[in-house]
Amino acid sequence: MIRNHYDEVMTPIEVHLARAQQLTNLGHFDQAAGECDAALRQDSNSERAKTMRAGISREAAARHIASANQLFERQQYDPALSECDAALRYDPQNADAVNLKAKIVQVKKALGYQ
């Protein structure tokens, strides 16, 4: 089995969190969250893992909302709605995502697109 060099010098939780950080930077939020979950399975009380998990969700949601706004401005209404849904998958209570989605739906209706 090929092992990451981090595995040699870090604790298992640290390895998961380091991978989570890398994946976050790459925008692979699902996998990053998975690494955090793996870390929490190792230690369900790890504050660092919990904080990172919450941060990843916020970051992912924010990026999807930003993307949704850009698509909305370009009249890419359906892709913008998909981005809102993606944001809400990470952060179901995200008020910005909820409001933006509602606004896009209403604008589409006002324009006669649905």
Place this chain on the structure above:
Amino acid sequence: MTNRNKRSIPASGLGWLRVAGMVTCGIAGVFPFTRPLIAQGAQSQPLGLGQIQRLIQLQAPDATIAAEIRRRGLSFTPDRRTVEALRGAGPETLQAIDELRPMLDEAKLAIPQTLTKIYQALDQGNPQAIGPFVSPEITSRTQALDAVCRPFTYKAHYVETIIERPGRKFEARVRVLFKPFDEKAQVFTFHPNRSTFVLIQVGNDPLTLETEAAKEVVRQFVFAVRAGKWDVASRYASPHLPIDKMKAPEWAQYFDKITGAQVDSVQIIADHGILLLVRVDVRSYSAHLPDFLVDPATGLIVRAFFRARENIFTKLPDPTGFTDPDIEASILKRFGLVGPKEP
């Protein structure tokens, strides 16, 4: 620095990863879609005022509303009051609506006033005063300013027509008279800028329509004279052209030899007024190309059957031909300066 910190992932090593991540995540936002992903058909109908008001109420992005207006157009004719009905609209939305607002009537009112200010200021040698009405590309170049009006030379001007061109441009065809007696036919291109019209281009009027009309007028005149139909000939001549003198025997012999009327060339000349010099081949077997002068403003012949200086192969009973003695007076009358005597 602790050992734990030493074991952490080096920042420099993650730098490229961060960049790659930003690129990956930004793809959805910057992907260059060329067309909105929307259904076609009835949904591409022009937008109504109520729809736009609703979009503003919903706080749809300014860019979105503007783009929809530009893509679908409007189902109503916007005017200045439309802006009042769209309180809360963003600048891009208002700009998009303004681009669809008919402006020709406004241009016909504003451009003549602007031209008067431009001529007055330039005649007084005060180009700074025309700043608000003229683009910097013109005001920054002496040659361009002089093409409009050199200082202390302006006498009078009038606007012939103002039309709208594609791209929200308005073309004014202008006749201007400079001292001592130099008429120019100019074309000014204006572009609306907020509440004013800004001069963006100056050129000479090619008098395209007038040239075509002049060719036909001269041909009809030649045919009428050849046939001795003086009443018809007088319809194509200025009121003071001495038609009666054309009835002289030596000219009657000359007219008898006319076998056709083929326009050879037309030149715009500026000799005490803008005139069209029309050269007509009246006999196909040899060089007989008498000249005619047509006033493009009236479309009437002011000089007939004469020989221009360089036209040495044309023989006429009298190379000076027939001339309206009131050409200058007619031109001055056009500019509202002095009127010619009634015939």
